Amino acid sequence: MLLKVLGTAAGGGVPQWNCACRECSGARGDPRRRRRHASLAVKATEDRWYVVNATPDIADQIEGCPELHPGPEQRRTPLAGVVLTDAELDHTLGIARLREAERLELVATDAVRDAVLERQHLGELLAPYTELTWRELPVGGHAEPLGTLSTIRVSAIPVSGKRPRYAATDTADAGDSGHWVTALRLTDRSTGRTAVYAPALGAWPEALEEAVAEADCVILDGTFWDDDEPRRSGFSARTATAMGHLPIDGPHGTARRLASLPARCLYTHLNNTNPLVDPAAPQQKALARLGIEVAADGMEIVL
Template sequence: MWLRVLGSAAGGGSPQWNCGCPVCTAVRSGTGPARTQSSVAVSAEGRSWFLINASPDVRTQIEAFPGLRPHGDRASPLEAVLLTDAELDHTLGLLLLREARGLRLHATPAVYKTLRDGSGVLRTLELYCPVEWRAVVPGADVPLADGLSCRAFDVPTTKRHRFGPGADHGRVVGYRLTDDRSGGRLVYLPGMQALTPQLCAEIAGCECLLIDGTCWRDDELVRLGLAGKTSREMGHLPVDGPDGTLARLPSLNVGRVIFVHMNNTNPILLEDTVERHLVEAAGMEVAVDGLEVEV
């Protein structure tokens, strides 16, 4: 299977329009690459593609990737969109896909309900094009295309629900994608509050893991005076620390680890930082827009 990182930053991108933190300042000066908001595309054979999350930058991301451009008169190679949650930075791009003849959407009942009755994104989209909802059931193996299957898994979170009380389960999921011909496994997990035993079991032994790299420190935004919440309170396990991803992942026997969904404040976005060197010394990678992975 093939995967293309369309966007490697968290909500707001890097640089964020209203942020003057050291990383955003460096990116604006040209000493670091700009990044769009988090999303990837996956394909079994490199012809038809599945989008995981639809960011507000989806149009720019499609134009930057020839594999997702139309072939002929509005014949798009985009087969469906899979959602990990109902966050605006993962779903607003659905509205930019409204010219589609129809859109197939894979989402848990909790996410689907939030998009219809909470944020209203889905109700608006349905005024423009037909939407076929396919309910995502965590733990169930589902064929996506010939040679490609996926299994969603629940990602527990205590993050505040912005659109009403919400549900306890299915608010956030990760996806384990399998190449049915080679048996190769890839896990996409852009949002994770803790590495629970269940999540470790889903990750362990996979050939490639794209994982939440939102903040380096738990109090990163607090230290910079940009927010009053820690990374964990926002639903994201930090990279650093005794129980952070950098310390925990080596024991899970993952072939390749790539950090995605980095906040604009995270110093690993810049190549010449101590934090970036620590990630690379551990044998892990930091995604950039346009990174391609074959499993």
């Protein structure tokens, strides 16, 4: 299994365009600290790739990943489709950016698909430009091939019923409310290797516990370092947990869980307020002592 880390930042990226916090200011002065929105490219076959989530900077992500470049024929792209873990704008706005494609396959749960089609109206908006085809993202123990002839199997693990703000007032339930935010379990049947990718994590259900215990690689939500970070930074009155993201540090932080796993563990989806965006931060060294990494844009992971 071959994975390419296309981006590692939470919404807004690093630096965020309207923010002058310490981390954003530092990234403006040091390009090495810049981070694109969290995304992952998964090699499905020899010449076909899927990306996980379509972020606002997806075109830049593609340009930064040679494996996703078009060729040799004009407009022939190795990008086969997009797997969506949720319906947040930061993970779906890039769909419109891909409108030049002749057709685009989207893999999502019913809840996410309906939000994109009925609330964002992307199907109607993009109909004059490209053909969107939808495939259901299997939830639970069942897994589906990631494209024709692929040995990679994908399934979803529900981790939160949190809806995006634009769909928060829906009176009808678009599918199971627990299927709004999912983690992905990727398994290579040719090698038996497994990866878990969870860029947004509002809870730690038993199914996730079982999946990470069996995984060879876990790439997890690292939006906030501690639970009080959003309030301390002044941009929210809510805690990290209340915003739908389990913190890294603290008595109920995810670092304690990851440290006990035999898998290679990495954090992604870092908010611009998170000290981990600075490679020299002491929090980076604290995680390293636990055997946990912070994912970097452009990183390649081979399983």
